[in-house]
Amino acid sequence: MRIKPRCSAMPAPKLFRPKLKDGETLVLEGQGGFKFHERSGWKVTLFFLTSQRLIGCQLQKITLEIPVESILGITSATQVYIMRKREILSIACSQGTHGGKAGHVWFVINDMAIWKNALYRLALLKVDEALIETIGRDIGADSRDILWYLWHHRHGAINDLARLIQAENHRDVLMLIQDEINPVAEKRAGCPILSFERSRMDPQTGETIGYAWWMMGIPTADFSRPDRLLDIVDEGDYIQVILEVKQVEKSDLNLHVSRNRLVISSEKPGHQWTETFQLPADVTYDHHDLHLRNQLLEIRLSKAKT
Numbered sequence: 414m415r416i417k418p419r420c421s422a423m424p425a426p427k428l429f430r431p432k433l434k435d436g437e438t439l440v441l442e443g444q445g446g447f448k449f450h451e452r453s454g455w456k457v458t459l460f461f462l463t464s465q466r467l468i469g470c471q472l473q474k475i476t477l478e479i480p481v482e483s484i485l486g487i488t489s490a491t492q493v494y495i496m497r498k499r500e501i502l503s504i505a506c507s508q509g510t511h512g513g514k515a516g517h518v519w520f521v522i523n524d525m526a527i528w529k530n531a532l533y534r535l536a537l538l539k540v541d542e543a544l545i546e547t548i549g550r551d552i553g554a555d556s557r558d559i560l561w562y563l564w565h566h567r568h569g570a571i572n573d574l575a576r577l578i579q580a581e582n583h584r585d586v587l588m589l590i591q592d593e594i595n596p597v598a599e600k601r602a603g604c605p606i607l608s609f610e611r612s613r614m615d616p617q618t619g620e621t622i623g624y625a626w627w628m629m630g631i632p633t634a635d636f637s638r639p640d641r642l643l644d645i646v647d648e649g650d651y652i653q654v655i656l657e658v659k660q661v662e663k664s665d666l667n668l669h670v671s672r673n674r675l676v677i678s679s680e681k682p683g684h685q686w687t688e689t690f691q692l693p694a695d696v697t698y699d700h701h702d703l704h705l706r707n708q709l710l711e712i713r714l715s716k717a718k719t
Contacts, residue, residue, distance in 0.1 A: 429473045431461055435671075438464045438613055440531055445522030446494060447477055455494060460522055462531055464613065467504075467520075479518065482674075482689060483507045484536035487529065492521075500525050504532075530604050538630030540564075541686075544602060551597045555580075556589045563607060563628040567615065570625050590626065606630065642709065647693050654690065654712040663705040670698040670714065677710075 433439065441462040446455035447469055458469040458476065467484075469477030486505040491498050502520045522528050545564045549557045555578040562577055563569055569577075574586045590607050598606035608629050614621050642657040654675065658666075665681040672695045678687040696714035704711045 429459075429470050431468045431470060431475055433463060434465060435614075437466070438610070440464060440535070441528060443522050443524060443528070445520065447521070448519045449516075451517075451519060455521070460528075462528065462535075464535065467532070477518065479504065479506050481532075481536045482691070484532070487532055487537065489529070492519075494521050502529060502532075534604050534608070534629045538602065538604060538606075540602070540606065540628065540630035548594070548597050548601050548606065551601075552593050553589075556593045559586070559589060560594055560607075563626060568610075568613070568622050568625045568627045574626065602630075604629075645690065645692060648713075650716055652692050652694060652696050652714045652716065654692075654710075654714070656688075656710050657708055658705070658710045659708050661705075663703065666703075666705070666710070668698070668701070668703065668712070670696055670701075672696075672717070675712070675714070677712075 439461060442460065444457070444459055446457050447460075448455050456469075456471065456476065458471055460477075461468040461470070465481055467477070467479040467481065468475055483506045484504060485507055488503045488505075489500050490503065492501045493499075494501065499521050502525070504518045504520055506516070506518065542564075545560060549560055552560065558578050559569075559574050562574065571583050571586055574580075575583055578586070578589075580586050595605035595607055598604070606629050608627050610622070610625060610627050612621060612623050613625070613627060642655065644653075644655040646653045646655075656677075658679070661679045661681050665679050667678045667680060669676040669678075673692045675690040675692055675696070676687060677690070692714070695717040697717045698714070700715055702711075702713040
């Protein structure tokens with residue numbers, strides 16, 4: 414006599430998904446593995462790459478969390494993973510990760526080329542005016558207009574881009590981006606520089622922008638000089654930030670605060686840049702003070718109440 418197995422009345426467990434922060438958007442998700450030490454065993458994990466974090470989840474909890482702004486470098490090598498050789502990424506990070514210390518995390522996943530490209534664009538791609546000029550020399554006039562528009566505005570709806578170049582339809586804009594601008598950018602910058610996003614927060618305004626093309630990477634100024642003055646001091650009830658800025662006025666500058674992250678940007682034509690600072694405590698934008706004297710920018714931000 415054959416006994417028919419009974420169906421379980423228990424529902425299948427729901428897939429655990431990490432809660433996204435305000436303004437955070439999901440970029441990629443997939444299954445792979447990670448480890449904190451090169452010689453240790455792999456931990457099979459479900460990964461989520463967002464606009465702010467690389468997150469690894471096992472069962473019903475987060476076991477890996479790396480803020481993208483803390484990623485210092487990405488290198489690849491070939492190692493054995495589940496009985497065959499695979500491309501492995503070694504991610505160097507400056508901040509501690511969930512379950513590990515600052516240092517390196519080894520990471521492997523399906524569709525590695527897509528993940529590697531996305532991680533590079535989110536964490537390491539630096540964009541300045543010289544790069545835009547270099548790309549612009551190798552593309553046509555309409556493509557150049559689109560590129561410079563997105564450099565100045567950071568994002569643009571396809572309707573705006575079509576009007577900019579007087580295109581008859583959206584397809585003409587898409588072809589310029591996909592067949593001309595991004596391929597040249599990949600040669601010059603190592604990856605495509607324009608990306609379509611269904612929803613993304615503008616860090617300068619806090620506004621969520623839907624269905625638009627974005628300039629990838631972080632616009633940068635020349636902040637690499639060793640003699641540049643930068644001082645971040647915890648003064649008890651507030652955080653004091655003093656830094657050297659050149660060739661800008663107070664009216665050119667925009668500030669954005671998100672917990673312990675301060676973003677300063679300049680909108681002055683020819684001197685556009687964005688700089689991000691990690692502060693020693695969460696702060697609030699309310700009642701802030703900002704002064705610019707003799708090329709020294711002083712910012713006082715009150716600590717957030719806990």
